[in-house]
Amino acid sequence: MRWTCLKLTAPVLSVTAMLLSQASANDAAAKSEATAAKEESKFAVTPELTKVPNEEIEAAYEGKTPPEAIRMYLAISKGAMMGGNDGWFGPAASRYSWAWLAEKHGITSKGEIEAAKFQGDAAWFKRLDRNKDGKIVAEDLDWSDRNFWVQNASLVNRLFRKADPNGDGALTRDEWIAFYDATAQGQKAVSSEDLREAWLTGMGGNFLPGDAPTKEILLSGLFSGEVGSLQEGPALNAPAPDFTLKTQDGERTIKLSEVIGKKPVVLMFGNFTCGPFRSISPGVETVHERFKDDAVFIGVYVREAHPTDGWKMESNTKVGVAVAQPKTYDERKAVAQQCNQLLKLKMPLLVDDINDSTGNAYSGMPARLYVIDTNGRVAYKGGRGPFGFKPGEMEQALVMTLLEAATPKAPSQTSTK
Numbered sequence: 001m002r003w004t005c006l007k008l009t010a011p012v013l014s015v016t017a018m019l020l021s022q023a024s025a026n027d028a029a030a031k032s033e034a035t036a037a038k039e040e041s042k043f044a045v046t047p048e049l050t051k052v053p054n055e056e057i058e059a060a061y062e063g064k065t066p067p068e069a070i071r072m073y074l075a076i077s078k079g080a081m082m083g084g085n086d087g088w089f090g091p092a093a094s095r096y097s098w099a100w101l102a103e104k105h106g107i108t109s110k111g112e113i114e115a116a117k118f119q120g121d122a123a124w125f126k127r128l129d130r131n132k133d134g135k136i137v138a139e140d141l142d143w144s145d146r147n148f149w150v151q152n153a154s155l156v157n158r159l160f161r162k163a164d165p166n167g168d169g170a171l172t173r174d175e176w177i178a179f180y181d182a183t184a185q186g187q188k189a190v191s192s193e194d195l196r197e198a199w200l201t202g203m204g205g206n207f208l209p210g211d212a213p214t215k216e217i218l219l220s221g222l223f224s225g226e227v228g229s230l231q232e233g234p235a236l237n238a239p240a241p242d243f244t245l246k247t248q249d250g251e252r253t254i255k256l257s258e259v260i261g262k263k264p265v266v267l268m269f270g271n272f273t274c275g276p277f278r279s280i281s282p283g284v285e286t287v288h289e290r291f292k293d294d295a296v297f298i299g300v301y302v303r304e305a306h307p308t309d310g311w312k313m314e315s316n317t318k319v320g321v322a323v324a325q326p327k328t329y330d331e332r333k334a335v336a337q338q339c340n341q342l343l344k345l346k347m348p349l350l351v352d353d354i355n356d357s358t359g360n361a362y363s364g365m366p367a368r369l370y371v372i373d374t375n376g377r378v379a380y381k382g383g384r385g386p387f388g389f390k391p392g393e394m395e396q397a398l399v400m401t402l403l404e405a406a407t408p409k410a411p412s413q414t415s416t417k
């Protein structure tokens, strides 16, 4: 079943202007971390860097892990084409894991948790029992790229995008039927071969047709921040950088620090020209719908990943998504409104300033998810989008954040084993 192994790699990108602005973490630990990271940055990721031989850059970091932006520069410079394991892409950082959950339930990591023994709400159990077989095991919480569920979920997303012609992340009955009719081509029924042809035609390795970049496009996208923020965002458990931004309709102003306290906060970063964001963010709305009483959900609109004047994508043009990189706040706000109209988001969508202050502080470009706990600290930092943009993984982290808060010090007397 070769097709189950296809990676989803729909590309992504986004932009960040420059690598300077620092994160506004305000406790000493985070500060010293930021300072350490800064000292590590021996090279600025600008066009000037192309004059420095790769060997020289690598030698400067010998025995150390280079900053993310340097890793990404080196990957692109050596010809990597934005695969999920290239450069700065990597797994989420989360306070919670299967090991955490198992320990909380007094079992070993080889064990399993049945519904009756679960320490939280039955609705939470369902979210952790990913494959819905009535028990939670390690597999249910594994979001690595080699996991069967994760690989197939990626494939489903690619197929979904093919069947969703207007690219709004919502597959209507009419769209589904139209896709069927196009596949059947007048026959009375569709065979699995017809489906394979309809779904997989044109899918090369990582990109949909007309979307693959050149090395030059990638490099210029990296320097301009369009491939992603050159900053790394807050570390796990660090204070969430504060921000004050207005909603896309201009009607509300939200200051993060005023929201923090009662409930965990979920932050969703994204932009209109990022195809995976358009198709996957409705999944975040699904989580929002399920947990709107237990957590606060906030969207932050950031720099375009695939503007017409940057890494333009055929898959965007096809669905009528064609915008140049906004140069002013009002231009960005207008695109955010367009995006909001298409996706019909129910959570407030804030618009980042044109210097990407918040997008950079969180390394939110092109798309990323966070869970902030009630103390204002990062409990979950999703991987960089598009590969790391996983609503299901974020949802499990949110559930475990709630579980921890609901059962504070419950040393498991009743639940050993």
Ligand SMILES: [Ca+2]
Pocket (backbone or CB within 6 Å): 129, 130, 131, 132, 133, 134, 135, 136, 137, 140
């Ligand atoms: Ca299960």
Ligand SMILES: [Ca+2]
Pocket (backbone or CB within 6 Å): 164, 165, 166, 167, 168, 169, 170, 171, 172, 175
């Ligand atoms: Ca649709």
